Amino acid sequence: MPLQVFVGFVAMMTLKVAIGPQNAFVLRQGIRREYVLVIVALCGIADGALIAAGVGGFAALIHAHPNMTLVARFGGAAFLIGYALLAARNAWRPSGLVPSESGPAALIGVVQMCLVVTFLNPHVYLDTVVLIGALANEESDLRWFFGAGAWAASVVWFAVLGFSAGRLQPFFATPAAWRILDALVAVTMIGVAVVVLVTSPSVPTANVALII
Incomplete structure (x- = not known):
């Protein structure tokens, strides 16, 4: 097995450990024990498509147009802040029912929310498409092994x-x-949104050495 598979696995895992809207949603569904297999499969398929786009060269296209990166940064921060406000509202004014008392949510609604936190969150594109794609393309002909590991x-x-x-x-x-x-x-x-705003989206080659 090429080393790039392991490097891609480690690189992606370091990004996934940080909690974001997608992870928070999966965690919530897991605690509720509702449609967990569907959500896990959907998130895995979605990430596979985003990783393939980055490895296939979309990351280079974004880097060639800095304005796209800026839109993703500020859009991602806005999405994160919006999600934070929604969570804060739920904490301040809860429904008064725990999930077991309110009954299971409709599958279609859960799937729709999963798609929202996955594809309408610009921050996902910064991590999964731009960063992973850029790191993968450092591996030249072995970039798809890196993508497979990710x-x-x-x-x-x-x-x-x-x-x-x-x-x-x-x-x-x-x-x-x-x-x-x-x-x-x-x-x-809110913390992640601040990090997104103050951190440069550039991906230096040295990052590959740090991940290895």
Whole structure:
């Protein structure tokens, strides 16, 4: 197995560990134990498509047009802040029902929300398309092995996050616990938004050595 598979796996896993709207959504569904397999599969397929786009050269196209990167940065920050405000609202004014009392959500609504936090979040494109794509293309002819490793990491991450989150369900048996989770998500999203705004989107070659 080429070393690039391992490097791609590690690179993607370091990005996935940081909580974002997509991870927060998968975590919530895992705790609720609702449509976990569907959500994990959907997130894995979506990331596979985004990784393929980056490895296939879309990342280079974005780097050639700096304005696209700026739009992704500020759009991503705006999306994160909006998601944070939504979580803060849920923490401040909860529905009053825990998931087990309110009944399962409709599958179509859950799928739609999953697609929103995946494809309408510009920050995802900065990480999965631009950063992973740029790192993959450093590997020249072996870039697809890097991409395969990155996709494997994404699938493993979502599977572990989604299916292990159910173990936390006893801790979320009260509305107060969900309020705490929403508050933590809100604070985290604001922090990530600040990082996106102050961090340069450029991907120097040295980053590859750091990941290895």
